[in-house]
Amino acid sequence: MRDWDDDRLLAALSQALKAREAVPSWFIETGKSAFAWHNIDAELAQLTYDSDQDHHALAALRSETASIRALTFTSAHLSLELEVTGNSLLGQLLPPRAGELEIHTRAGGMSTTEVDEIGCFSVDPIPDSPFRLRCRSADGTDVLTGWVTI
């Protein structure tokens, strides 16, 4: 946004006003619910790998199907490697470290699970609605992922 000049911004705004009715309700609700996190001093981890997207991109090149969904979230100080196996979500923090993992659902629920000394954790069962993970490690690292839907 910082690089946008006024003409481009105003053109986008003009288009937005015309398209107001076309904005999906989930987009607005996501925006409103983001406010609950405004006082959370956690570093945001970006989704940097999703096997689903990789699979779609390579579908034309291979015939076998991927049986395991894998995702990676990356922040400046920590990565979260996630793997879906059955109804469980297995994960590891990299670099490995112990801590606590919070599982937040978009509906407002929260549960916690322990992260062991080699950075491994398990979420079981996987929430059936969008959720995000917050990892607070013993060394003070505090990382929050974006919303995930499995």
Place this chain on the structure above:
Amino acid sequence: MADNKLPEPAMRDDPHVVALVTRASGGGQDAWNELVDRYGALVYTICTRGRLSNRDIEDVGQDGWLYNTRGGEPGA
């Protein structure tokens, strides 16, 4: 009102928007909700102009909203 004119002053000069931002900065969820209602279409349009997929729009949108709730704090 002509289609090519904005119905409102630029957001940084609109005292109502300034008041909403001030209230949201102080923890006002209702003020934040109104900001999202007012500018959600703009944010969504910027995402769609980038020809992003729905999944990418959701990712960019949620990161953008979170970034803004923190007052544009770098690294958020």
